[in-house]
Amino acid sequence: MTATTVEEPILVAENVTMRFGGLTAVDSVDLRVERGQIMGLIGPNGAGKTTFFNCLTGLYVPTSGRVRFDSAVLPPKPRKVVQAGMARTFQNIRLFGNMTAMENVMVGRYCRTSAGALTSVIRGPKFRREEQQTRDRAVELLGFVGLGNVVEHLARNLSYGDQRRLEIARALATDPKLVLLDEPTAGMNPQETRQAEELIFKIRDLGLAVVVIEHDMRFIFSLCDRVLCLVQGRVLIEGTPEEVQSDPRVIEAYIGTGPQDGPALEAELDEGGPGA
Amino acid sequence: MRRIPRLVTPAQQERFHRPGQIVAAVGGLLLTVTPFLPWAFDSAALDDMTVYGYPSPLQLMALLLGVVMLALLAVGEWLRPGRRVRIAWNRGAKAAGTGALVFVAVILAAVALELGGLVNVTPGGWLALLGALAAFVGTRLIVGGPPPAVERAKVPGWAGILVIAAVMAVVLFGSAYALNQDDGGTFVAFLSFLGAVIAVLFRTGGMGLITVIARAHRKVLILSAFVVAFLFPFTQNGSDANMSIATQVLIFAATAMGLNIVVGLAGLLDLGYIAFLGAGAFTAAILSSSAFSTVSWHPPFIVVVLVSGTVAATLGLIIGTPTLRVSGDYLAIVTLAFGEIFRISMNNLDGTNGPNLTHGTNGIPGIPDLEILGFNFGDTHTVFGITLGRFSNYFFLLLFVVAVIILIFVRLNNSRIGRGWVAIREDEKAAEAMGVNVFGLKIFAFACGAFLAGVAGSVKAHADISVTPDQYVFLESAFLLAAIVLGGMGTVLGVLVGATLLKLMPEKLRFVSDYRLLIFGLLLVLMMRFRPEGLVPNERRQLEFHEEDTELAARIEEELEETGAMKEATR
Numbered sequence: 001m002t003a004t005t006v007e008e009p010i011l012v013a014e015n016v017t018m019r020f021g022g023l024t025a026v027d028s029v030d031l032r033v034e035r036g037q038i039m040g041l042i043g044p045n046g047a048g049k050t051t052f053f054n055c056l057t058g059l060y061v062p063t064s065g066r067v068r069f070d071s072a073v074l075p076p077k078p079r080k081v082v083q084a085g086m087a088r089t090f091q092n093i094r095l096f097g098n099m100t101a102m103e104n105v106m107v108g109r110y111c112r113t114s115a116g117a118l119t120s121v122i123r124g125p126k127f128r129r130e131e132q133q134t135r136d137r138a139v140e141l142l143g144f145v146g147l148g149n150v151v152e153h154l155a156r157n158l159s160y161g162d163q164r165r166l167e168i169a170r171a172l173a174t175d176p177k178l179v180l181l182d183e184p185t186a187g188m189n190p191q192e193t194r195q196a197e198e199l200i201f202k203i204r205d206l207g208l209a210v211v212v213i214e215h216d217m218r219f220i221f222s223l224c225d226r227v228l229c230l231v232q233g234r235v236l237i238e239g240t241p242e243e244v245q246s247d248p249r250v251i252e253a254y255i256g257t258g259p260q261d262g263p264a265l266e267a268e269l270d271e272g273g274p275g276a
Numbered sequence: 277m278r279r280i281p282r283l284v285t286p287a288q289q290e291r292f293h294r295p296g297q298i299v300a301a302v303g304g305l306l307l308t309v310t311p312f313l314p315w316a317f318d319s320a321a322l323d324d325m326t327v328y329g330y331p332s333p334l335q336l337m338a339l340l341l342g343v344v345m346l347a348l349l350a351v352g353e354w355l356r357p358g359r360r361v362r363i364a365w366n367r368g369a370k371a372a373g374t375g376a377l378v379f380v381a382v383i384l385a386a387v388a389l390e391l392g393g394l395v396n397v398t399p400g401g402w403l404a405l406l407g408a409l410a411a412f413v414g415t416r417l418i419v420g421g422p423p424p425a426v427e428r429a430k431v432p433g434w435a436g437i438l439v440i441a442a443v444m445a446v447v448l449f450g451s452a453y454a455l456n457q458d459d460g461g462t463f464v465a466f467l468s469f470l471g472a473v474i475a476v477l478f479r480t481g482g483m484g485l486i487t488v489i490a491r492a493h494r495k496v497l498i499l500s501a502f503v504v505a506f507l508f509p510f511t512q513n514g515s516d517a518n519m520s521i522a523t524q525v526l527i528f529a530a531t532a533m534g535l536n537i538v539v540g541l542a543g544l545l546d547l548g549y550i551a552f553l554g555a556g557a558f559t560a561a562i563l564s565s566s567a568f569s570t571v572s573w574h575p576p577f578i579v580v581v582l583v584s585g586t587v588a589a590t591l592g593l594i595i596g597t598p599t600l601r602v603s604g605d606y607l608a609i610v611t612l613a614f615g616e617i618f619r620i621s622m623n624n625l626d627g628t629n630g631p632n633l634t635h636g637t638n639g640i641p642g643i644p645d646l647e648i649l650g651f652n653f654g655d656t657h658t659v660f661g662i663t664l665g666r667f668s669n670y671f672f673l674l675l676f677v678v679a680v681i682i683l684i685f686v687r688l689n690n691s692r693i694g695r696g697w698v699a700i701r702e703d704e705k706a707a708e709a710m711g712v713n714v715f716g717l718k719i720f721a722f723a724c725g726a727f728l729a730g731v732a733g734s735v736k737a738h739a740d741i742s743v744t745p746d747q748y749v750f751l752e753s754a755f756l757l758a759a760i761v762l763g764g765m766g767t768v769l770g771v772l773v774g775a776t777l778l779k780l781m782p783e784k785l786r787f788v789s790d791y792r793l794l795i796f797g798l799l800l801v802l803m804m805r806f807r808p809e810g811l812v813p814n815e816r817r818q819l820e821f822h823e824e825d826t827e828l829a830a831r832i833e834e835e836l837e838e839t840g841a842m843k844e845a846t847r
Binding site: 057059078079082083087088090094095096097098099103106107108109110111112113115116117120121123127130131134170171174 | 683684687688691692693694695696698699702703705706707708709710711712713714720724
């Protein structure tokens with residue numbers, strides 16, 4: 001990673017603010033993600049994590065602030081953002097339920113292919129070549145995320161964990177440089193969570209940067225290179241997992257200062273350290 | 277089809293299996309014998325069922341059902357079902373029993389209606405009904421056995437091609453027979469016979485077998501389908517009345533295929549689609565050398581086709597660009613309004629309310645027949661001693677148009693663009709977030725569908741001779757949509773079947789024309805209740821609607837495991 005530090009970070013968000021009427025959901029948040037880095041985004045419910053994601057991916061246009069991606073300002077259009085190399089998954093899974101796993105991933109290739117209507121109808125050489133490449137890549141990606149055995153299944157019939165992985169495969173199909181994962185382990189059992197963790201490491205090893213929203217502290221602290229904690233739309237702290245974990249304000253934000261439930265959850269946070 | 281309530285519990289079936297078989301066999305025998313007796317006292321009813329020893333076509337159908345019934349029972353009794361490949365003979369017998377009962381009941385009801393009372397049914401007819409009843413009751417009592425499993429059947433190539441040829445021959449003669457029936461009762465009876473045959477095919481697994489064969493010999497199938505369609509005019513002995521209906525069916529089917537792109541693939545509900553057909557027809561009429569044409573430019577037809585398509589597509593773009601940003605119900609309302617605006621505009625372009633382009637309500641009559649490369653479509657030709665009239669010529673042209681539209685539909689569907697459309701239909705937001713050009717693809721679907729409708733319209737103008745605004749009312753749009761829903765959204769075969777049914781039935785069921793809409797409404801409601809995926813669903817939608825259908829799921833599961841195991845083994 002030392003070699004890449006001289007380059008500009010893959011993602012630089014400066015002063016991103018998002019207001020809905022009188023509500024400031026995201027309040028001047030700064031975020032820097034280096035290439036090949038796994039960045040964790042934590043915070044209690046309603047802290048504005050997903051809204052911030054939506055600002056990054058063009059679903060929302062930030063009220064103010066600037067997002068630079070790969071040394072260029074991002075256009076505020078989801079399609080253009082994907083084109084630029086930033087792909088995402090959704091907190092509530094949004095697969096194309098009535099398409100097969102294979103087709104779902106092939107849709108992800110849409111922005112990297114260009115066969116038009118005419119060549120599609122006359123089945124020109126360009127169409128054939130591109131279609132074959134799309135297929136090969138989709139099969140490869142499904143294998144990569146471990147769904148090689150359900151290629152022809154309808155997405156809606158997959159198990160919950162498989163659906164999450166399929167979403168990741170679909171995002172990877174867009175050839176991203178940065179993947180944004182919105183709660184990739186929500187609703188997973190411990191074993192599936194461990195698999196997800198391995199998968200994210202594998203993605204990082206491909207040279208991609210990853211930003212993860214998560215509630216599972218153990219997961220986030222063992223996974224991430226850096227962690228950003230959002231509370232009520234503001235950055236509470238940004239640092240290494242150790243720094244964030246030991247910050248009393250994080251514990252307070254997550255658990256509150258209520259005397260009765262404090263210690264138990266504090267213990268849980270402690271146990272989620274990298275050594276655990 | 278799978279939700280028919282159980283009349284008899286499985287336990288009772290176990291107990292009464294043998295008596296059931298006997299009763300059903302007696303029923304089957306009666307059905308085989310009674311066709312040789314007269315069923316009606318007057319030859320005016322249906323297709324003359326008054327002759328001894330010489331069954332009429334409808335009686336022959338009853339005989340056929342009886343024979344099939346007996347054969348299914350016999351084979352079901354003596355042949356143990358295989359494990360890998362299984363034909364469900366007894367299930368087929370059940371379907372045949374039910375079908376025979378409906379068929380005979382329809383015939384007797386038609387006789388009673390046409391001759392005035394059940395007194396016109398002879399003892400032979402009552403005996404046939406008794407046979408059908410016995411067949412029905414008996415087959416209810418027998419054990420159906422496991423569902424069919426034919427996906428892994430190995431059919432030798434020659435046998436497959438023979439089956440395809442047989443199916444195609446049946447389709448050709450069936451449709452020729454159906455079109456030639458001027459008697460409503462006969463037509464309905466034939467439809468119920470067809471229903472019975474198809475039910476038997478489905479229940480035994482024969483339909484699955486045909487699907488397997490069709491998959492293996494796709495090219496042969498497509499080619500033979502077009503050969504059959506091509507041969508169809510030769511079965512009509514130059515009768516222009518039937519060919520006129522056939523031409524209308526093809527125009528309707530071509531338009532429905534275009535709408536299928538918009539609704540079936542991209543999922544955009546368009547309730548004013550008929551306007552694009554109208555735009556094409558009016559353009560072609562105005563550019564034709566009709567005496568009532570209002571423009572002095574009369575280019576050759578191939579140019580007219582392109583201009584008509586372009587005009588329709590342009591209209592599509594104009595209406596689509598602002599409205600495709602809204603979706604769902606809003607789009608439906610806007611397109612509905614657009615359809616009406618089109619019709620009223622055409623009415624108003626009459627020289628009084630606006631420039632004279634369409635002669636208002638009178639429209640443009642006297643459109644001359646097409647002439648392509650010296651071939652005049654109005655002429656009658658004699659090929660191999662068979663006369664082919666004017667409408668046969670248009671039929672051939674339309675066949676070509678339909679083929680092109682199907683080609684475009686299928687190829688777009690199996691491409692990056694088609695996947696984009698389906699993704700938009702599934703989840704617009706997610707599609708956008710995955711880099712799909714949602715707005716562009718929607719516009720393209722709209723314009724593409726409009727273009728194809730415009731092309732169909734340009735042929736329609738010449739085939740119909742005159743174009744008037746009142747041909748393009750909302751009801752027609754609704755019928756197009758109904759054809760798609762009835763047949764199966766997003767499929768080729770389904771939409772063709774749906775279009776044929778919806779266009780053919782009003783022609784042949786003139787005696788219930790007052791209740792036409794009521795019947796269609798009922799039909800659609802029943803379809804939505806029992807078979808929401810349409811008559812010929814694509815596999816995807818079948819899964820979508822019958823998720824609880826464990827049989828199907830289990831079968832697919834099993835198949836996948838098998839192929840997986842095979843792969844392991846080959847490694």
